[in-house]
Amino acid sequence: MIGAFNLKKYFPVRGTAFKNLYVKAVDDVTIKINKGEVLGIVGESGSGKSTLGRLLIRLLEPTAGEILFDAPEDELKEYEEAILTRDEKKIKEISQRYSLLSKKGPELRKLRTRMNMVFQDPYSSIDPRYRILDVIMEPMISTGYLKGDEARKRVYDLLEEVGLPKNFAMRYPHELSGGQRQRVAIARALATDPDLLILDEPTSALDVSVQAQILNLLNELRRRKNITMALITHNIAVVSYMASRVAVMYSGKLMEIGDKESVLNNPKHPYTMALISSVPRPEPGSSRKRIILKGDPPNLITPPRGCVFHPRCPMAFNKCGWTIDEIMEDLNYLIQGKYYNLFEKSNLVIKDGKLFVDNVNIEELRKVIDEEKETIRSLTAIVDVTGDGEVKISGYDTPALFKESANREVSCLLYK
Numbered sequence: 065m066i067g068a069f070n071l072k073k074y075f076p077v078r079g080t081a082f083k084n085l086y087v088k089a090v091d092d093v094t095i096k097i098n099k100g101e102v103l104g105i106v107g108e109s110g111s112g113k114s115t116l117g118r119l120l121i122r123l124l125e126p127t128a129g130e131i132l133f134d135a136p137e138d139e140l141k142e143y144e145e146a147i148l149t150r151d152e153k154k155i156k157e158i159s160q161r162y163s164l165l166s167k168k169g170p171e172l173r174k175l176r177t178r179m180n181m182v183f184q185d186p187y188s189s190i191d192p193r194y195r196i197l198d199v200i201m202e203p204m205i206s207t208g209y210l211k212g213d214e215a216r217k218r219v220y221d222l223l224e225e226v227g228l229p230k231n232f233a234m235r236y237p238h239e240l241s242g243g244q245r246q247r248v249a250i251a252r253a254l255a256t257d258p259d260l261l262i263l264d265e266p267t268s269a270l271d272v273s274v275q276a277q278i279l280n281l282l283n284e285l286r287r288r289k290n291i292t293m294a295l296i297t298h299n300i301a302v303v304s305y306m307a308s309r310v311a312v313m314y315s316g317k318l319m320e321i322g323d324k325e326s327v328l329n330n331p332k333h334p335y336t337m338a339l340i341s342s343v344p345r346p347e348p349g350s351s352r353k354r355i356i357l358k359g360d361p362p363n364l365i366t367p368p369r370g371c372v373f374h375p376r377c378p379m380a381f382n383k384c385g386w387t388i389d390e391i392m393e394d395l396n397y398l399i400q401g402k403y404y405n406l407f408e409k410s411n412l413v414i415k416d417g418k419l420f421v422d423n424v425n426i427e428e429l430r431k432v433i434d435e436e437k438e439t440i441r442s443l444t445a446i447v448d449v450t451g452d453g454e455v456k457i458s459g460y461d462t463p464a465l466f467k468e469s470a471n472r473e474v475s476c477l478l479y480k
């Protein structure tokens with residue numbers, strides 16, 4: 065239905081003395097959503113979910129990448145293969161037919177009727193100065209989908225469709241509850257009869273008691289109209305209830321994507337494992353070891369090299385992208401902290417981009433590194449400590465989405 069390929073969105077950082085700094089909100093994401101499915105997009109705050117959602121329907125212009133809309137599944141596959149084989153002719157030929165990004169003017173306006181978004185907060189996404197009638201009618205008018213009496217009549221049908229009384233048309237947003245406002249937002253999103261809806265945390269601003277009602281409404285609409293949905297949420301329970309497939313984002317990257325059941329019950333990416341492990345299980349007696357990640361998500365201006373998750377990954381190994389600075393920090397912790405009594409006189413320095421330990425008993429240090437590398441994963445990247453005290457580190461790789469099984473792709477070198 066829709067395919068995004070190598071999508072990037074870099075926001076310029078303003079108000080700093082540095083020029084040419086960018087927040088890499090979405091970085092090289094390739095994702096496909098099939099007709100009629102609900103794709104759950106999960107990940108913690110700041111992982112780029114909303115930005116990705118906005119890019120998909122061109123509420124934001126991507127920095128790079130391509131979006132193919134309305135393309136049949138086999139052509140999306142063909143396009144993906146053409147990218148891999150650098151078949152420029154094929155890439156151009158398929159883009160020409162389906163590219164959302166190259167559409168302009170009336171053609172774009174027409175396409176806009178086919179996609180829409182529901183935002184998290186119905187208090188800020190609906191203009192309080194307008195009556196509900198005008199709120200719901202607006203997308204029909206601005207896209208030229210319907211006008212006048214036809215548009216007005218459709219508002220009443222839509223109100224009914226989202227479970228609101230027709231006389232709500234004459235009310236103002238402040239007269240409605242949060243749940244009712246979200247129904248209005250959904251009616252507005254449905255106004256031009258779209259095929260694709262992006263739902264950005266559609267229930268997280270609502271009272272728990274009305275969240276389920278809104279989810280049920282969305283489910284019912286999807287069933288009745290076969291609408292394709294991307295459901296953005298940090299709430300695994302919501303995804304578990306609604307989605308057929310799940311995509312996991314971390315720091316602007318897609319980490320894992322696959323069928324809901326298998327991703328939630330049998331996560332493959334170490335980040336997904338940690339994310340899922342933090343969700344309490346309702347069944348009594350079921351135990352799951354909670355994986356606590358150390359550290360914070362990285363800054364998106366200078367994200368970690370290699371795999372963006374490597375600094376926090378409990379399973380990271382030598383190839384994951386460790387830098388001299390990361391290794392120096394962890395070695396310092398051992399030399400100046402935990403094993404201070406052994407390495408009292410030792411000292412770490414970087415010379416010409418190489419890391420050295422001065423005044424050290426090399427054998428002792430090698431032993432400590434060996435012992436600690438199970439838990440301090442950066443140490444796995446130390447190839448050797450040479451006689452002159454140089455800490456040699458291994459090269460690294462950058463993961464791409466690897467096919468782990470028929471319905472699963474994982475961006476982790478463990479599956480390369």
Ligand SMILES: Nc1ncnc2c1ncn2[C@@H]1O[C@H](COP(=O)(O)OP(=O)(O)OP(=O)(O)O)[C@@H](O)[C@H]1O
Binds near residue numbers: 108
């Ligand atoms: N218009 C913008 N200008 C600059 N930076 C932005 C802009 N929009 C988003 N960002 C940055 O991009 C990153 C990703 O933000 P995004 O809102 O997509 O994440 P998210 O996963 O949806 O998080 P949340 O659940 O908190 O909304 C964040 O670091 C955010 O600060």
